Amino acid sequence: MENLQTIKQRFGIIGMSQGLNRAIEKALRVAVTDISVLVTGESGVGKENIPKIIHQNSHRKHAKYIAVNCGAIPEGTIDSELFGHEKGAFTGATATRSGYFEVADGGTIFLDEVGELPLSTQVRLLRVLETGEFLKVGSSKVQTTNVRIVAATNVNMRDAIQKNKFREDLFYRLSTVDIHLPPLRERKEDIPLLFRKFAVDFAQKYRMPTLRLDEHAQQLLIQYNWNGNIRQLRNVAEQISVLEQDRLINAAKLRPYLPDMGSQLPALTNGKKEQSDFASEREILYKILFDMKNDLNDLKKLTLELMNQDISEEEKEGLIEKIYGNETTSNYDKHNALTVMSPSIEPSQTQPKALEQDSYSYAETIEAEEPLSLLDKEIEMIKKALERSRGRRKLAAEELGISERTLYRKIKQYDLNDEEDV
Numbered sequence: 539m540e541n542l543q544t545i546k547q548r549f550g551i552i553g554m555s556q557g558l559n560r561a562i563e564k565a566l567r568v569a570v571t572d573i574s575v576l577v578t579g580e581s582g583v584g585k586e587n588i589p590k591i592i593h594q595n596s597h598r599k600h601a602k603y604i605a606v607n608c609g610a611i612p613e614g615t616i617d618s619e620l621f622g623h624e625k626g627a628f629t630g631a632t633a634t635r636s637g638y639f640e641v642a643d644g645g646t647i648f649l650d651e652v653g654e655l656p657l658s659t660q661v662r663l664l665r666v667l668e669t670g671e672f673l674k675v676g677s678s679k680v681q682t683t684n685v686r687i688v689a690a691t692n693v694n695m696r697d698a699i700q701k702n703k704f705r706e707d708l709f710y711r712l713s714t715v716d717i718h719l720p721p722l723r724e725r726k727e728d729i730p731l732l733f734r735k736f737a738v739d740f741a742q743k744y745r746m747p748t749l750r751l752d753e754h755a756q757q758l759l760i761q762y763n764w765n766g767n768i769r770q771l772r773n774v775a776e777q778i779s780v781l782e783q784d785r786l787i788n789a790a791k792l793r794p795y796l797p798d799m800g801s802q803l804p805a806l807t808n809g810k811k812e813q814s815d816f817a818s819e820r821e822i823l824y825k826i827l828f829d830m831k832n833d834l835n836d837l838k839k840l841t842l843e844l845m846n847q848d849i850s851e852e853e854k855e856g857l858i859e860k861i862y863g864n865e866t867t868s869n870y871d872k873h874n875a876l877t878v879m880s881p882s883i884e885p886s887q888t889q890p891k892a893l894e895q896d897s898y899s900y901a902e903t904i905e906a907e908e909p910l911s912l913l914d915k916e917i918e919m920i921k922k923a924l925e926r927s928r929g930r931r932k933l934a935a936e937e938l939g940i941s942e943r944t945l946y947r948k949i950k951q952y953d954l955n956d957e958e959d960v
Contacts, residue, residue, distance in 0.1 A: 552735050553728035557720035568715050569595035575691040576712045579719035582769035589648035589688035599721040601645030609651035627676025646686045653693030661706045667711045722764040736775035747785045767822045
């Protein structure tokens with residue numbers, strides 16, 4: 539029996555992946571027997587090589603080897619193709635014809651896409667596998683054949699059985715040994731080797747220099763999903779060989795030949811996506827800040843207009859509620875606004891409630907047309923609270939609606955120790 543490397547060279551198989559090596563080794567082991575083999579794998583993975591390896595390494599290698607694509611033969615003629623027919627068996631049967639099972643007696647038949655066989659043909663095939671007997675179409679004479687069957691399919695046979703599209707007993711007869719060929723996306727280390735082989739072949743065929751891929755193009759080739767497997771890779775290599783004048787291919791030139799590249803390579807676009815998200819969040823933050831500034835200016839104008847109007851305190855308070863909101867505005871906000879419009883009102887008269895921690899009133903700081911910074915407003919609020927409480931931090935913290943600990947921290951942060959009575 540030939541070794542693994544010799545087999546690859548003989549049958550033109552390129553690759554060093556473990557899944558591929560395991561499939562070939564399995565084929566070599568079963569070749570010396572007569573048991574049925576089912577080759578599974580996606581379309582385009584090279585399933586047709588396995589039955590050739592099995593036949594050439596078996597005692598049947600000097601007999602016939604016939605490959606039949608079951609999916610390409612019409613349902614009405616598949617029985618005649620496989621088992622033959624008698625003259626006059628159906629319209630157009632002008633002569634007796636031998637089928638593949640009769641012609642390949644003593645050899646091997648490869649049934650590609652066996653999952654596409656009609657149910658009636660599956661019954662006939664099951665009989666051949668169990669007894670070696672078959673009937674020609676239109677004949678009552680039983681004939682025998684000694685044929686080894688190797689089948690292949692890209693159909694999920696379990697699903698086909700559940701949907702009554704494939705006989706379960708035939709499946710078990712065919713799959714005495716199951717050889718699975720992995721898809722190209724599970725053989726990433728083989729992709730550059732296969733592309734190089736195809737590039738050399740097409741260079742010789744079309745009499746032009748061989749294509750070469752730079753490092754980035756090779757990475758792009760490896761990361762691609764290859765739904766069409768080796769067949770798709772070969773097609774891409776041929777397109778580039780014919781269409782590209784520059785024989786050194788980079789990633790930019792390769793990408794147009796790989797459909798849906800963007801959706802299959804999240805790793806390549808992730809960095810751009812993160813940058814885009816960051817920029818978007820930054821723009822939103824800027825917009826919020828600008829909106830807050832505009833709202834503050836509007837409140838200043840409204841408050842100054844109210845200060846210049848000669849209206850009662852109740853009317854002023856009603857207008858303040860309209861400006862700040864009837865339900866969401868704290869009493870402390872209203873108190874500050876009223877204090878600005880009516881400086882004669884003492885703080886104790888309005889009985890302000892606690893303000894949210896570390897917050898401040900917009901209206902309290904409106905003393906001139908020139909706006910103050912947020913930091914200056916906060917410092918001024920703390921100073922006024924300390925003055926009103928005569929340096930008693932607990933009372934000042936209650937008035938500001940913050941904890942004493944937070945007030946201590948801010949006094950130290952803004953260096954306000956001179957403002958309090960210790």
